[in-house]
Amino acid sequence: MYLAAEGVEHHPLVPIWQELVVGSIAFALLCFALMKFVLPRMETMYQARVDAIEGGLKRAEAAQAEANQLLEQYRAQLAEVRTEAARIRDDARADAESIRTDILAKAREESDRIIAAGRESLAVERQTIVRELRAEVGGLAVDLASRIVGESLADEARRKGTVERFLTDLESAGAR
Amino acid sequence: MSGQLVAAEGLPWPPRVEDFYPPDLAGPWVTKFTLMIWLAVGLLIIFFMATYRNPKLVPSKGQWMAESIYGLVRDNIAREQMGKDGIRFAPYFTVLFCFILVTNLFGIVPGLQISPNSHIAFPIVLALISYVMYLYIGVRKHGLGRYLKQSLILPGIPWPMHALLIPIEFLQTFIVRPVTLAVRLFANMFAGHLILLVFTIGGFVMLASDNLFIQVGSIASFLMAILMAFFEVLVALLQAYVFVTLTANYIGSSLADEH
Numbered sequence: 001m002y003l004a005a006e007g008v009e010h011h012p013l014v015p016i017w018q019e020l021v022v023g024s025i026a027f028a029l030l031c032f033a034l035m036k037f038v039l040p041r042m043e044t045m046y047q048a049r050v051d052a053i054e055g056g057l058k059r060a061e062a063a064q065a066e067a068n069q070l071l072e073q074y075r076a077q078l079a080e081v082r083t084e085a086a087r088i089r090d091d092a093r094a095d096a097e098s099i100r101t102d103i104l105a106k107a108r109e110e111s112d113r114i115i116a117a118g119r120e121s122l123a124v125e126r127q128t129i130v131r132e133l134r135a136e137v138g139g140l141a142v143d144l145a146s147r148i149v150g151e152s153l154a155d156e157a158r159r160k161g162t163v164e165r166f167l168t169d170l171e172s173a174g175a176r
Numbered sequence: 177m178s179g180q181l182v183a184a185e186g187l188p189w190p191p192r193v194e195d196f197y198p199p200d201l202a203g204p205w206v207t208k209f210t211l212m213i214w215l216a217v218g219l220l221i222i223f224f225m226a227t228y229r230n231p232k233l234v235p236s237k238g239q240w241m242a243e244s245i246y247g248l249v250r251d252n253i254a255r256e257q258m259g260k261d262g263i264r265f266a267p268y269f270t271v272l273f274c275f276i277l278v279t280n281l282f283g284i285v286p287g288l289q290i291s292p293n294s295h296i297a298f299p300i301v302l303a304l305i306s307y308v309m310y311l312y313i314g315v316r317k318h319g320l321g322r323y324l325k326q327s328l329i330l331p332g333i334p335w336p337m338h339a340l341l342i343p344i345e346f347l348q349t350f351i352v353r354p355v356t357l358a359v360r361l362f363a364n365m366f367a368g369h370l371i372l373l374v375f376t377i378g379g380f381v382m383l384a385s386d387n388l389f390i391q392v393g394s395i396a397s398f399l400m401a402i403l404m405a406f407f408e409v410l411v412a413l414l415q416a417y418v419f420v421t422l423t424a425n426y427i428g429s430s431l432a433d434e435h
Contacts, residue, residue: 010193011193012296018204019209019297020297022210023300024301030216030217031271033221033225034221034224034267038225038228039224039246039271040267041228042228042243043267045231045233046243048233
């Protein structure tokens with residue numbers, strides 16, 4: 001059935017050179033076609049898939065990390081805000097305290113001043129009244145004395161001295 | 177019975193080497209074998225172009241099949257044998273693997289029923305490419321002198337042993353490797369075809385016998401032929417795998433820094 005047509009003897013370990021040529025060309029063509037158009041895309045796809053899976057995991061991890069970081073940041077900010085608020089409250093309290101003491105001090109000062117002024121004017125008034133009273137009481141006393149004694153004291157200077165002395169005696173007696 | 181007798185009369189018995197050389201179809205360039213090679217090339221190109229015309233991240237069935245082959249070669253051969261360096265060779269290994277596998281499987285495809293690799297010319301072409309490849313890569317990586325030194329001189333051996341070891345290593349790296357690569361593939365396909373011939377044609381010859389006992393015995397022969405056909409599928413796959421694995425191993429050893 002499979003008798004060699006021309007009766008050529010073949011040795012199985014001796015290659016037919018035409019087959020070497022055909023094999024080389026055909027295999028080269030196959031390599032060219034697949035390695036140029038198909039397999040690089042396959043590797044790209046392979047990597048893309050690895051990326052899609054591992055990348056997805058990585059992205060999730062990154063998102064998680066970012067979320068954690070944000071949370072941490074918010075917490076830090078919150079703590080900061082809380083201390084800030086506490087600080088502001090403390091400041092306000094301190095301010096209020098100082099303002100209160102200021103106002104109190106000022107009020108006390110004012111009241112002291114008013115009291116002092118009152119006292120002063122009282123003293124002045126008293127002086128005035130005392131002086132007027134002195135003059136009046138002196139006049140009255142002299143009038144009374146001249147009426148009693150029946151004679152007017154001629155010497156003004158002497159009269160004044162007498163009244164003064166009398167009044168001073170009176171004062172010192174009153175003070176005692 | 178007479179039909180079988182006619183068939184048996186036309187069958188050559190016992191199988192001979194000439195059974196592997198069918199008459200040329202149109203000169204030495206167009207033979208059953210060259211046509212099978214073109215068929216394999218055509219089928220593979222069509223298969224990969226069709227399944228990878230429009231690749232998607234979530235693959236279709238065809239794309240998944242094509243990728244499984246690539247993934248097998250990439251991860252189980254290239255990376256296994258060569259580490260991370262192997263991945264850039266994975267496309268070539270995939271082509272090589274597919275080509276050998278398809279041509280091997282022709283051995284049991286009805287109508288073809290012989291593997292082109294049972295003609296040594298085709299294994300020679302493939303082995304020669306691997307040979308040139310691993311030599312070229314070794315020389316390019318290390319320079320000629322260092323590559324030779326690394327290939328021939330084993331480190332940590334007392335110097336008189338080198339007189340013995342250098343020729344052995346030379347034979348091993350530069351002659352035995354490519355020859356065994358080609359002959360292993362060729363011989364497996366040759367022997368496989370021969371076994372199928374023995375059991376199939378033997379079955380017909382027994383059927384044509386005048387002895388009823390021998391005629392019944394032909395059933396065993398046919399069953400054996402079927403069993404061997406399945407066995408040939410295994411051999412086809414295994415030989416493709418071995419050829420590519422060894423090529424990867426040789427290229428890997430050319431790239432390696434130590435012996």
